[in-house]
Amino acid sequence: YDSVVARIAVIGGDGIGPEVVEAGIRVLEVAVRPEPSLELEFERFPWGCEYYLEQGRMMPKDALETLSGFDALYLGAVGWPSVPDHVSLWGLLLPIRRGFDQYVNLRPVRLLRGVQSPLAEPGKLDLVVVRENTEGEYSDAGGRLHRGTPHEIAVQETVFTRRGVERIVRYAYEEAKKRRGLLTGATKSNGISITMPFFDEIFREVGEEFPEVEASLMHADALAARLVLAPEAFDVVVGSNLLGDILSEITAAACGAIGIAPSANLNPTGEHPSLFEPIHGSAPDIAGKGVANPSGAIWAASLMLEHLGHEAAAARVLVALEETLAEGVKTRDLGGEAGTEEFTDEVVRRLLP
Numbered sequence: 001y002d003s004v005v006a007r008i009a010v011i012g013g014d015g016i017g018p019e020v021v022e023a024g025i026r027v028l029e030v031a032v033r034p035e036p037s038l039e040l041e042f043e044r045f046p047w048g049c050e051y052y053l054e055q056g057r058m059m060p061k062d063a064l065e066t067l068s069g070f071d072a073l074y075l076g077a078v079g080w081p082s083v084p085d086h087v088s089l090w091g092l093l094l095p096i097r098r099g100f101d102q103y104v105n106l107r108p109v110r111l112l113r114g115v116q117s118p119l120a121e122p123g124k125l126d127l128v129v130v131r132e133n134t135e136g137e138y139s140d141a142g143g144r145l146h147r148g149t150p151h152e153i154a155v156q157e158t159v160f161t162r163r164g165v166e167r168i169v170r171y172a173y174e175e176a177k178k179r180r181g182l183l184t185g186a187t188k189s190n191g192i193s194i195t196m197p198f199f200d201e202i203f204r205e206v207g208e209e210f211p212e213v214e215a216s217l218m219h220a221d222a223l224a225a226r227l228v229l230a231p232e233a234f235d236v237v238v239g240s241n242l243l244g245d246i247l248s249e250i251t252a253a254a255c256g257a258i259g260i261a262p263s264a265n266l267n268p269t270g271e272h273p274s275l276f277e278p279i280h281g282s283a284p285d286i287a288g289k290g291v292a293n294p295s296g297a298i299w300a301a302s303l304m305l306e307h308l309g310h311e312a313a314a315a316r317v318l319v320a321l322e323e324t325l326a327e328g329v330k331t332r333d334l335g336g337e338a339g340t341e342e343f344t345d346e347v348v349r350r351l352l353p
């Protein structure tokens with residue numbers, strides 16, 4: 001074989017971010033050993049809130065240019081109490097998501113063996129939330145008038161484009177076609193009377209290209225309740241930036257703990273690198289103690305391998321992670337006693353030949 005080198009840019013970020021991505025890197029290195037055709041090369045970038053306090057920016061001006069040469073980006077978490085959250089988010093994560101047109105935020109959830117769901121009867125929980133990642137409610141179009149007076153006004157516009165809605169909805173139909181053929185669109189067209197009916201219209205239009213997918217629209221509030229009451233009824237759920245954000249947190253919580261769930265920010269055209277991360281934040285309350293659950297970062301690493309075209313290695317990582325949990329090795333957040341390193345050792349051990 002000619003070996004292909006995949007170059008991965010690593011942004012550990014803040015708090016437990018670096019702790020969990022280093023765990024993920026250890027797992028990745030072992031997972032690709034049996035793949036003669038793949039070699040991974042990691043380059044670490046010290047960007048985040050500490051960098052901000054020294055340099056006045058979350059990352060250098062030419063950061064996107066630097067990152068654009070990589071095959072994938074692997075991120076820990078961004079945000080620390082010393083820097084306002086909107087500054088850290090808009091200074092690092094959002095410019096990457098938008099600059100690299102990572103318009104799909106893919107959030108798979110599955111109740112792994114050995115993990116207890118907070119739901120009394122979770123049934124079989126195995127679904128994917130596809131969230132629009134570049135427009136919608138998270139726009140910076142708007143402003144504030146009459147600041148500090150009783151007449152103060154704040155306006156923020158929601159921006160839906162035909163191109164933006166079409167491509168995310170089409171991605172979701174494709175995903176449903178690959179899975180169990182069920183797609184639910186999250187809407188709120190009963191209350192939000194202009195943009196949401198537009199979303200619904202396009203959802204139905206694109207659906208005509210996918211007769212094999214059973215698709216329906218559901219108001220996000222009712223959908224939130226259904227996801228708790230009967231999560232087994234769902235396969236793929238697609239939603240706007242805000243609705244997708246909220247619904248994917250509900251499903252992640254139903255799967256046990258925030259430390260487990262991963263997320264992929266995909267640029268499906270391949271024009272720019274995609275970014276893989278655990279969904280949790282920097283967890284200031286446990287940072288530096290060596291007790292963070294690295295499962296979300298490890299699962300994100302598996303998504304990255306899949307994206308790089310190495311499905312077998314991706315599957316091996318997920319199996320090793322699930323076996324570790326199923327055999328009762330758990331971090332504190334899941335009621336166990338293992339530290340980050342000990343847990344990672346166990347996952348690595350299961351990947352060794």
Ligand code: NAI
Pocket residue numbers: 016020076077078079080081085093258259260277278279280281282283284285286291292293294296333
């Ligand atoms: P968080 O996810 O950092 O923490 C919430 C709770 O979950 C804490 O009690 C924490 O200890 C626990 N937790 C989270 N991940 C864990 C893990 N892997 N293992 C064990 N326990 C874990 O959310 P929070 O506290 O709201 O945010 C802290 C900072 O992180 C903020 O600055 C926020 O903006 C940022 N953040 C960044 C995200 C990202 O980079 N994608 C996502 C969410 C928050």
